[in-house]
Amino acid sequence: MGALNAVTDASFATDVLMSSKPVLVDFWAEWCGPCKQIGPILEEIAGAHGEKLTILKLNVDENPATAANYGVTSIPTLNVYQNGEIVKQIIGAKPKAALLSDLAEFI
Amino acid sequence: MSQDISDVIIVGSGPAGYTAAIYAARAQLKPILFEGAVTAGGALMNTTEVENFPGFPEGVMGPALMEDMRVQAVKFGAEIITDDVTHVELTGAVKKVVDGEGKEYFAHAVILATGSGYREIGLENEKRLSGHGVSWCATCDGFFFRDQDIAVVGGGDSAVEEATFLTRFAKSVTLIHRRDELRASKIMVDRAHKDPKIKFAWNTEVIDLNGEAKLSSATLRDTVTGETRELAITGLFVAIGHDPRSELLKGQVDLDAEGYVLTENGSTATNLAGVFACGDLVDHTYRQAITAAGTGCSAALDTERYLANLHSK
Numbered sequence: 001m002g003a004l005n006a007v008t009d010a011s012f013a014t015d016v017l018m019s020s021k022p023v024l025v026d027f028w029a030e031w032c033g034p035c036k037q038i039g040p041i042l043e044e045i046a047g048a049h050g051e052k053l054t055i056l057k058l059n060v061d062e063n064p065a066t067a068a069n070y071g072v073t074s075i076p077t078l079n080v081y082q083n084g085e086i087v088k089q090i091i092g093a094k095p096k097a098a099l100l101s102d103l104a105e106f107i
Numbered sequence: 108m109s110q111d112i113s114d115v116i117i118v119g120s121g122p123a124g125y126t127a128a129i130y131a132a133r134a135q136l137k138p139i140l141f142e143g144a145v146t147a148g149g150a151l152m153n154t155t156e157v158e159n160f161p162g163f164p165e166g167v168m169g170p171a172l173m174e175d176m177r178v179q180a181v182k183f184g185a186e187i188i189t190d191d192v193t194h195v196e197l198t199g200a201v202k203k204v205v206d207g208e209g210k211e212y213f214a215h216a217v218i219l220a221t222g223s224g225y226r227e228i229g230l231e232n233e234k235r236l237s238g239h240g241v242s243w244c245a246t247c248d249g250f251f252f253r254d255q256d257i258a259v260v261g262g263g264d265s266a267v268e269e270a271t272f273l274t275r276f277a278k279s280v281t282l283i284h285r286r287d288e289l290r291a292s293k294i295m296v297d298r299a300h301k302d303p304k305i306k307f308a309w310n311t312e313v314i315d316l317n318g319e320a321k322l323s324s325a326t327l328r329d330t331v332t333g334e335t336r337e338l339a340i341t342g343l344f345v346a347i348g349h350d351p352r353s354e355l356l357k358g359q360v361d362l363d364a365e366g367y368v369l370t371e372n373g374s375t376a377t378n379l380a381g382v383f384a385c386g387d388l389v390d391h392t393y394r395q396a397i398t399a400a401g402t403g404c405s406a407a408l409d410t411e412r413y414l415a416n417l418h419s420k
Contacts, residue, residue: 032247033152033170037145040189061250071321073251073342074238091238095144095191095207 004039004046007056009063015056017084022106023054027077029061034093035076041096042078049107053080080106112213113139115410116204117185118192119220119352121149122396123386123403125176127218130407132183136414138407139214140180144191144207148173149222150349150387151396153244154265155272159292160396172396197359197382216413218406219356219368219377219384222399223349228260232316233345240322241343245269248342249276257342258283258325260313266346267291267299273344274304281338283308285330308338316343351388360384367391375406381417383409 007015007025016023026042028035039057046055060067060075070079070086080088080103090102100107115131117124120142131138142148151157154169163172181187194205195217202217225243227233233241242248245259249272257277259270262284268291270280282289282299287309289296299305308327314335315326324337351366361369361378368377368384375383385402387394 029247029250031250032244033148034145034244034247037147037189041144067251071239073240073321074242074244074248077238089238093145097207 004043004055004057007058007063009065012058012063012066016081019054019081021052021054022080022082022087023056024078024080024103024106026055026057027060027067027072027075027079028057029059029075031061032075038076038078038093038099041099044096045099045103045107049103053103053106110211110213112201112215113137114214114414115139115216115218116202116212116214117141117218117220118195118204119143119149119222119386119388120147120177120187121151121173121220121222121386122176122400123222123388123406124149124218124220125173125180126400126403127220127385127407127410128180128185128187129176129183130404131218131410132180132185134407134411135184136407136411137184137186138180138218139186139188139212141188141190141192141204141206142177144189146191147189148177153246154268155246157396158294169396176400192355195355195359197356197379200381202381215417216381216383216410218375218403218410219360219382219388220386220399220403220406221352221355221388223387223394224352225345226348226350228313228345228347230313230316232318236316236318236322239320240318240341241316241345243345245272245344245346248344249273252277252342254278255341256281256339257344258308258338258340259344259346260284261346261348262286262289262291263346263348264291264295267295269344269346270305271295271298271302274302277304277342279304279306281306281308281340283311283313283325283327283338285312286310313343349387349394353388365391375402375409381410381413383413 117140151169196203385406386399
């Protein structure tokens with residue numbers, strides 16, 4: 001367990017779209033309370049299921065292009081990408097049990 | 108294995124829960140407080156500047172105020188658990204509380220401070236477009252609507268605060284309100300009226316939301332004439348009020364018709380011995396950070412007295 005790696009506008013294609021594993025991208029920002037609350041939960045999930053699902057954080061303030069590209073207008077938004085496509089979208093902070101059940105097919 | 112029985116469990120954070128924890132901890136009751144998995148800090152976590160909390164002449168950020176209350180509770184020995192409560196059994200002498208992972212906790216007394224949740228307009232398209240233009244958190248999502256035309260629904264303090272905050276980003280903010288005047292405090296209303304970016308849609312309700320992948324317009328109805336019209340907006344922030352979060356308590360704790368917990372006059376006692384309630388969960392009328400903190404204090408003092416009687420028997 002520990003801090004999650006960050007992804008940026010520049011690294012998005014390589015780290016997310018071309019990944020061989022599914023990647024969950026957490027769109028977040030410093031000013032967003034619910035984002036901060038979901039952070040530790042995602043770290044726990046990454047700790048337990050990191051072999052199957054990569055979890056990366058994308059700061060929308062510093063990387064507005066990717067957020068705009070995917071039409072993100074509410075944070076936290078969690079997008080799961082597989083083979084370059086969005087295969088799952090979770091909007092809003094949820095407790096760990098609810099997230100685990102939403103992500104069951106990937107972990 | 109014998110079960111540990113705590114003196115008191117506090118369910119819910121926010122000003123009520125944290126204040127109850129500060130008082131209970133200082134009374135050496137070693138309170139356990141469930142602050143919520145993703146709702147810790149309560150409604151104030153989604154606000155910006157709080158200007159009316161006494162003791163902060165320059166104002167204080169809502170989340171910072173909550174963090175400080177939390178630190179103060181921990182300092183005096185409160186144990187804070189960042190999880191939800193998913194089940195309660197409150198009718199017996201020993202109360203049982205179950206967390207999000209199914210772990211059981213027991214206590215002689217419980218303080219309920221679960222506050223309230225955002226009220227939805229109740230439109231099918233509202234759910235579908237949630238996160239695609241429809242939002243409940245201006246501080247989180249305002250950033251995405253730079254130079255766009257957006258709207259806020261509601262007429263109370265939170266609606267007007269959100270509208271004012273959103274003018275930092277948006278090209279225009281239309282405040283949609285069912286009545287012809289705002290319920291918000293006068294200072295906030297004056298500020299909104301002076302703001303060139305804020306427009307008002309009086310006597311108006313939202314009857315539908317439109318857009319395929321994302322919100323493109325709202326259908327509005329004039330509540331006086333019945334006329335309908337379209338308002339082109341890319342963002343809609345819903346701030347039409349809150350409902351008490353009392354689902355867990357149904358069938359155990361007496362609630363009124365709107366779901367608020369009923370307490371004895373002049374006290375935080377509920378119909379169940381050893382169960383006390385405070386904050387927005389009981390409050391129809393005032394619903395302020397300071398009143399929630401006040402009743403949180405009362406609940407801790409009522410609990411202390413209850414436990415003293417119990418232990419002296």
